[in-house]
Amino acid sequence: MTEKKEETSEKRSLNFVEAIVEEDLRSGRDQGKVHTRFPPEPNGYLHIGHAKAICLDFGIAEQHGGKCNLRFDDTNPVKEDVEYVDSIKEDIKWLGFDWEEREYYTSDYFGKLYDFAVELIKKGLAYVDDQSSEEMASQKGTPTEPGSHSPFRERSAEENLDLFQRMNTGEFPEGSRVLRAKIDMASSNMHMRDPVIYRIIFHPHHRTGDRWKVYPMYDFAHGQSDFFEGITHSLCTLEFEVHRPLYDWLVEHLKADDYRPRQTEFNRLNLSYTVLSKRVLLNLVKEGHVNGWDDPRMPTISGLRRRGYTPESIRNFNDSIGYTKVMATNDVGLLEFAIREELNKRAPRVMGVLDPLKLIITNYPEGKTEEMETINNPEDESMGSRTIPFSREVYIERGDFMEDPPRKFFRLGPGREVRLKSAYIIKCEDYKKDEQGNITEVYCTYDEATRSGGPEAGRKVKGTLHWVSAKDAIEAEVRLYDRLFNDPDPAGHKDKNPADFLNPDSLRVITGYVEPSLKEAKPLDHFQFQRLGYFNVDPDTTPGKLVFNRTVTLRDNWAKRG
RNA sequence: UGACCCGUGGUGUAAUUGGCAACACGUCUGAUUUUGGUUCAGAAGAGUCCAGGUUCGAGCCCUGGCGGGUCAACCA
Numbered sequence: 001m002t003e004k005k006e007e008t009s010e011k012r013s014l015n016f017v018e019a020i021v022e023e024d025l026r027s028g029r030d031q032g033k034v035h036t037r038f039p040p041e042p043n044g045y046l047h048i049g050h051a052k053a054i055c056l057d058f059g060i061a062e063q064h065g066g067k068c069n070l071r072f073d074d075t076n077p078v079k080e081d082v083e084y085v086d087s088i089k090e091d092i093k094w095l096g097f098d099w100e101e102r103e104y105y106t107s108d109y110f111g112k113l114y115d116f117a118v119e120l121i122k123k124g125l126a127y128v129d130d131q132s133s134e135e136m137a138s139q140k141g142t143p144t145e146p147g148s149h150s151p152f153r154e155r156s157a158e159e160n161l162d163l164f165q166r167m168n169t170g171e172f173p174e175g176s177r178v179l180r181a182k183i184d185m186a187s188s189n190m191h192m193r194d195p196v197i198y199r200i201i202f203h204p205h206h207r208t209g210d211r212w213k214v215y216p217m218y219d220f221a222h223g224q225s226d227f228f229e230g231i232t233h234s235l236c237t238l239e240f241e242v243h244r245p246l247y248d249w250l251v252e253h254l255k256a257d258d259y260r261p262r263q264t265e266f267n268r269l270n271l272s273y274t275v276l277s278k279r280v281l282l283n284l285v286k287e288g289h290v291n292g293w294d295d296p297r298m299p300t301i302s303g304l305r306r307r308g309y310t311p312e313s314i315r316n317f318n319d320s321i322g323y324t325k326v327m328a329t330n331d332v333g334l335l336e337f338a339i340r341e342e343l344n345k346r347a348p349r350v351m352g353v354l355d356p357l358k359l360i361i362t363n364y365p366e367g368k369t370e371e372m373e374t375i376n377n378p379e380d381e382s383m384g385s386r387t388i389p390f391s392r393e394v395y396i397e398r399g400d401f402m403e404d405p406p407r408k409f410f411r412l413g414p415g416r417e418v419r420l421k422s423a424y425i426i427k428c429e430d431y432k433k434d435e436q437g438n439i440t441e442v443y444c445t446y447d448e449a450t451r452s453g454g455p456e457a458g459r460k461v462k463g464t465l466h467w468v469s470a471k472d473a474i475e476a477e478v479r480l481y482d483r484l485f486n487d488p489d490p491a492g493h494k495d496k497n498p499a500d501f502l503n504p505d506s507l508r509v510i511t512g513y514v515e516p517s518l519k520e521a522k523p524l525d526h527f528q529f530q531r532l533g534y535f536n537v538d539p540d541t542t543p544g545k546l547v548f549n550r551t552v553t554l555r556d557n558w559a560k561r562g
Numbered sequence: 563u564g565a566c567c568c569g570u571g572g573u574g575u576a577a578u579u580g581g582c583a584a585c586a587c588g589u590c591u592g593a594u595u596u597u598g599g600u601u602c603a604g605a606a607g608a609g610u611c612c613a614g615g616u617u618c619g620a621g622c623c624c625u626g627g628c629g630g631g632u633c634a635a636c637c638a
Contacts, residue, residue: 013576041638133636140634144564178636188565190634199636218638241567242633320586322575327631331573334587419596464596530597558598
């Protein structure tokens with residue numbers, strides 16, 4: 001009975017890509033094989049949008065006993081660099097995916113691709129065009145009007161062959177000639193109007209150096225590379241939909257058996273208050289709006305990692321948003337939910353005070369220190385407990401005391417009682433202000449019987465405060481992040497630079513006091529500073545200097561009820 | 563005024579071969595809590611872009627509209 005219930009509850013609906021793959025499996029397509037690939041161009045760092053593609057490409061293969069290749073789509077030497085190759089590999093591994101030994105480069109296929117181009121020329125399906133890009137553009141027509149033929153369209157195969165070979169020896173300057181596929185200048189699909197498939201570039205390639213002077217275009221290289229690798233399902237984003245006829249046309253002319261890779265498009269990730277464009281992200285880095293690709297405010301994988309996001313949370317986020325063909329914008333709150341959900345389970349609770357106010361317990365003996373036991377994580381008993389020092393003078397959060405508290409304020413105020421977490425119930429007897437009227441010190445008395453675990457520990461008070469012992473606390477640099485942009489769609493404004501919408505308060509650096517146990521914290525360890533949010537230790541941390549990043553705040557109903 | 567793709571609560575996704583629209587986030591109640599967190603209980607919120615048609619029955623099929631996206635780089 002219960003078994004049946006579990007079965008049905010575990011049954012989750014397939015996204016449309018999974019449905020296609022499973023249908024292919026049922027129908028025996030590709031001998032029951034599933035082989036995908038993740039094909040980044042090494043021209044920038046991976047971001048959360050790439051993570052969505054990675055989860056699909058590798059995930060689909062994993063689910064169906066297939067494989068997923070990593071392929072660097074390096075057909076444009078001008079924009080690419082090994083720096084990016086390394087970071088991409090690191091990020092994919094960190095996300096928890098493994099391409100095993102299948103690390104490929106489109107540049108590995110330059111020879112085969114060249115041979116295929118020659119074959120097309122021989123078949124009369126490609127020709128060398130001597131016109132400028134402007135001239136070719138003017139002949140291209142518009143989406144509603146057909147284009148016209150290039151004067152070079154009917155060159156003989158021999159002449160084309162000769163010219164193409166000489167293009168690759170460096171005999172002709174960049175931009176002087178291209179190789180085009182001869183398809184249909186009147187096609188309603190602009191991509192079929194004799195697309196350029198090879199161009200001359202002298203810039204050395206990061207892997208092949210100056211061996212080639214002629215480089216294939218994306219459209220020419222991609223489907224063929226899929227074909228060479230035996231890819232069954234070539235998954236890409238929606239904007240490539242109109243490229244598919246060209247993809248199919250080229251693959252068709254490679255003809256081998258009845259095997260054809262098939263391109264399927266899914267929706268790219270859009271996130272509110274976030275920009276996911278390598279070009280814009282590169283500008284943010286170059287113009288110094290952020291401190292590099294791994295700045296914790298960046299939506300890059302490396303930025304999210306440094307911010308305290310975990311691979312698990314990113315994968316869960318991807319599962320929750322799904323894959324469709326709908327142009328969608330996901331609420332960035334969903335990503336925040338994913339990390340809160342995970343860190344709630346895993347992050348130890350520790351005490352920290354970011355905006356300290358000194359609280360003196362007047363009836364507590366001077367010079368005395370007690371070790372108070374406190375549980376590391378109420379969500380997980382197995383994480384055990386630790387002790388934290390308590391003494392006469394502690395710091396509390398400045399916001400936890402109000403001289404004239406409103407009705408629903410549960411924390412400290414004149415004459416009020418409140419519990420110091422894991423310690424005693426205290427009562428506010430007095431407080432001191434400076435000339436400007438700022439509270440400088442709060443004086444309380446404590447009730448020894450209310451010690452945590454003590455005889456009157458069960459007494460109810462309105463609120464619980466977090467604290468650190470003033471003489472024992474250690475200082476830490478704390479970096480508080482807010483959204484980088486203050487517009488829900490920073491890239492969606494015509495004629496405006498996304499940088500115009502930068503949030504000036506996206507980073508606030510303060511010095512806080514944290515409990516002494518944190519001296520042992522290691523980079524990327526995460527903690528919940530109770531009531532202040534989830535934090536992780538930044539790699540900038542060195543033996544003498546503790547640095548925390550706030551990954552995300554806690555859900556805060558108090559602020560909303562205000 | 564072309565081709566292709568898309569149109570389900572505020573947001574993102576579901577809905578076996580057509581069978582009285584489900585889930586998550588968010589929002590709002592209430593309970594518990596030595597975190598205003600967590601957890602638990604509950605509520606509101608769409609009748610599926612519009613109009614026809616087929617059918618006993620349409621979010622799913624057909625026709626026609628409307629709306630949005632992509633495409634005219636020697637970028638990917």
